[in-house]
Amino acid sequence: MAAPDSHAAMDLSVHEKTLQQLRCFDTMFLVDDSVHMQPYWGDVKTLIERIAPICAQHDPDGIDLYFVNHRPGGLLAKLPGLQSIRKSGYTRIGGFVGNMLLTEKGAQVGAIFDSVKPAGKCNMGARLGGLLKWYCDKFKAGDEKAALNIVVLTAGQFDDDIKAPLITAARMLDEMKAPMHQAGVQLFRLGGPNIARQKTLQHLDDELHKEAATRDxxxxxxxxGHGESMSDAELLKVVLGAVIKKIDMRASELHLDSLAPGMRAERD
Known part of the structure; x- marks a missing residue:
């Protein structure tokens, strides 16, 4: 699949070997669309339009896009029992028409953001926990072999408990004796200096796994952000969910072969 020709296209050839490992990852984007994201919504759209094509180019079954509040199909789709977790987002994004990245139903990714207006609370813990549980259950059942790479774009102001679902997922993976790097969550915070939010993310990154005695x-x-471009190194960190060294470590730990990507579970 050829990447689109556009002003957003970048030469990442120096990192191509690392990017090829994306074939072995099930890549999901989870976007905070709460009221806290209103000042950054234009930045989020820009970032997704730059990051998603790179991931889609290297993911054989495309990437998935979820929002904390928005659901395809409107308000009725939020009612319990009407929609499974995987159908509560946009899946198999990976086709190109010109320089436009499309979902499996033909919707333009940029157009999705134009139709979503940030509002309401950021119940990130509930939404992220649902995706992690879905993955862990599928992995336990043997339906999912690909490693998980969740990229979360957020303002970092959470209105529910985000720690518990992260600990629960880590413990499930520990109990299943999954490879240490089977699943990774990249929390990408937008916004200027904010001591409280930065401390929250730093704690999640550096201390949570120690307190819970689980894997990290x-x-x-x-x-x-705010219109400034990201360097190739910064973008690659977001795309892969970690610095290059750690991604290479994950690939080695998982015995990943970029030419033979792992089995993906059906979008049920």
């Missing part, structure tokens, strides 16, 4: 599945990065 969290990495964090902050970007002040």
């Amino acid at each position: 599945i969290v990495d964090t990065v902050t970007w002040s």
Whole structure:
């Protein structure tokens, strides 16, 4: 699949070997669309439009896009029992028409952001926990072999408990004796200096796994953004969910072969 020709396209050839490992990861984007994200919504759209094509180019079944509040199908889709976790987002994003990245139903990714208006609370813990539980259950059942790479774009102001679902997922993976790097969550915070939010993310990154005595599945990065372009190194960190060294470590730990990506579970 050829990447689109556009002003957003970048030469990442120096990192191509590392990017090829994305074939072995099930890549999901989870976007905070709460009221806290209103000042950064334009930045989020820009970032997704730059990051998603790189991931889609290297992921054989495309990437998935979820929002904390928004659901395809409107308000009725939020009612319990009407929609499974995987159908509560946009899946198999990976086709290109010109320089436009499309979902499996033909919707433009940029157009999705134009239709989503940030509002309401950021119940990130509930939404992230649902995705992690889905993955862990599928992994336990043997339906999912690909390693998980969740990229979370957020303002970092959470209105529910984000720690518990991260600990629960880490413990499930520990109990299943999954490879240490089977699942990773990259929390990408937008916004300027904010001591409280930065401390929260730093704690999730550096201390949570120690307190809970579990594996470490969290990495964090902050970007002040507002129209400024990201360097190749910064973008690669977000795309892969960790610094290059750690991604290479994950690939080695998981015995990943970029030419033979792991089995993906059906989007049920």
